[in-house]
Amino acid sequence: MATLTSITNTKTNMAAISTGAIDENDCKKPETFVLVEPYEECDAERQVCLSKRMIEFQEHLTERTSHLLGYHLNLSCNHLMDLSPLLRFHINNVGDPFKESNLGLHSKKFEVEVLDWFAQLWEIEKDEYWGYVTNGGTEGNLQALLLGRELLPDGILYTSRESHYSIFKAARMYRMDYQIISTLTTGEIDCDDLRAKLILNKDKPAIINVNIGTTFKGAIDDLDLIIKTLEECGFSDKQFYIHCDAALYGLITPFLGQAPKISFKKPISSVSVSAHKLLGSAMPCGVHITRKRYIGLFSESIEYIATVDATISGSRNGHTPIFIWYVLNIKGYKGIQQDVRKCLMNARYLRDGLRNAGISTMLNEMSIVVVFERPLDHEFLNYWQLSCLENMAHVVVMPHVTIKMLDDFLDDLVQKRNIWYDGYGDVQPPCLAKDIGVSNCSCLDHGNGLIDGN
């Protein structure tokens, strides 16, 4: 337990500490601080320590936020401070967002407005969709694939090998048969392989996961070609269920003219998007939309909460729908469009910078995910918070990423690379030809072999 030597304040709070009202030395280091043990009570000393630890944690978060490049997260969350008064309420959107329950502490009106907005974005009429605000992309995928399996109990799940791991997790959870489809160099699903596997399994319905886009390379599966392939293989629309895992790009492709459109005018069955990704949110959350006519089969009447529960969660976070509602209202369609454009431009800026420095790099068309040669140094990966796969790393150019951050990153990388690959001694930059294509590879065999960008 923490003990303090000289505390005179009997009551304190973060504000007091942040203005320096309490001597920092009064408090032991965080490492030695432990939670209240059974039979202990919180005293004034501990309260000081608690506040101090919170301040330190905020400093840590501020520092880590300033150089995060490797994840699908928009870290611009300052606007949520406007909503902080809501933290003193428990808000619980238990069950179906469209059904009132006796529990009055919900934000379902806000939730439905959010859902309506996404329904309009993905072109489905108000009275034809059902959906809810999830705890994130994974829950959206779990919900969708469960629905697909309930509608097509013998269905086989088809998904590309570059799909998010929650898709494979769902197959295991739900005891579904599945086929893993190979991918092109871009990361897109290989529709030739899909076709071959569909034909082999023509006697069973197909549940297709479409990546809009993939987690690592940001590749967008060609939805239109997938639908065409299903039809050409003789699957009627009652024999397939298409789920669009649009975790990141569900809010990007609508703003791009060229990308295959996510639209319920096409024979798709569900779409999930993460809201903490492009929009930004303090905590993971997302939106899941499906066709209303499916959901009756799935839900069950639960008298206890005087509502019908068709959600995976049951008790659901009532704050996140308001966070999403607020951001959509503040930004509007135009604000999001501007964010998307900025991200695309900055992604191209980084790609060009990496290429000019002689580093193997790939940026898919319409993508904000820049894939490049895996940095050698763990400390470097950790500082920039990069995620890696085999010989690749990626930077996800989200709205909080500035040109200044990219410049700093590039300078740091080029400098460190000169050390890692000093004079091309024993260690050489890896060949990425098979990962990102020969034309994107700058290894000694395929590229110009430059190290310092000259």
Added chain:
Amino acid sequence: MATLTSITNTKTNMAAISTGAIDENDCKKPETFVLVEPYEECDAERQVCLSKRMIEFQEHLTERTSHLLGYHLNLSCNHLMDLSPLLRFHINNVGDPFKESNLGLHSKKFEVEVLDWFAQLWEIEKDEYWGYVTNGGTEGNLQALLLGRELLPDGILYTSRESHYSIFKAARMYRMDYQIISTLTTGEIDCDDLRAKLILNKDKPAIINVNIGTTFKGAIDDLDLIIKTLEECGFSDKQFYIHCDAALYGLITPFLGQAPKISFKKPISSVSVSAHKLLGSAMPCGVHITRKRYIGLFSESIEYIATVDATISGSRNGHTPIFIWYVLNIKGYKGIQQDVRKCLMNARYLRDGLRNAGISTMLNEMSIVVVFERPLDHEFLNYWQLSCLENMAHVVVMPHVTIKMLDDFLDDLVQKRNIWYDGYGDVQPPCLAKDIGVSNCSCLDHGNGLIDGN
């Protein structure tokens, strides 16, 4: 779209509004307010409306919070306002709480301290448990039953008919065989029926859900008798998996001498508790603990996030572990014990008041859930936010419930009942003998037939 007639402020915020700086009539009613449409931008007028709507929502929540009696929610969340500065950060505890990932914006240190606290409470050594902070009781149950099924793939799920609906949902999701066990009048599982069904299915392993306690009646299944029954039926501890759904009582029974103890010294496999229930939290969350040796079988290595993911969620809320950590630190064991004692006393106070008024009532030993005759009037149910089941309603006497609230509720109920059952005309109070037992029933046949408490 909302249009406003005369707004002069170009910048505002909630604080400005709450001090009356903006004329309320400037803003249209919430009903006419809609989300930003595609192609619109947020202007100053809309910002005023947004703030106004948030203020109105807070007023609504304050009002509804002041008379909520029917749900397992502790609405005392004011202390969370201390943590509001954290809302401006995205915090994401993706994957396993015990594994660091490159994503630095997590609160896993806090999460592990919370888990350690619960591990100590439920008597399992630090190096022998695994767990995580969930999005609530449902996720805890889903995680536990999935683990049970993975460990015992042919296992049959046994659960009482009064179990939470998430248990039945899990059975369907996971394609598990299950047996529904009957209950005693108290709501406890009937171990004679359990024994009969175990014997009929001796060739298959048993996955047992134990309710600590049930959602509606707050009944605590007799864990020790269940273990004895399994052993007497010849099940070795490798042939069964016991999950304790301790959504509410996981934090109550440790403070009661008499209740069967939740302890990993017994052959149990997992425990889940909701933290937004007894402890109170702005949003649903919970704690799930299991034996570490189980989890290796279950997790899969996901290079992408440089962590091993054994959780259902994937990306996980990083704020809720801090909320729990903070409450545990402020209250400590003694503070929670005091809350539990207060709830038990107040529940008995309400039971006595209802009985004295001649109303059918049941309060199980060691329970804070008072079950009574279902009120006739929907408006009354809605005002007090009561949940009902058949002829029963219940009040869950949580820490935010005061004697004053209970007195007001009782006065209101007695007064309304005099109107509903005016002179025992055509409508009579229902008989609850089969629901809560003859001795607890006050209907004309079984009770004293009093209506006004005299």
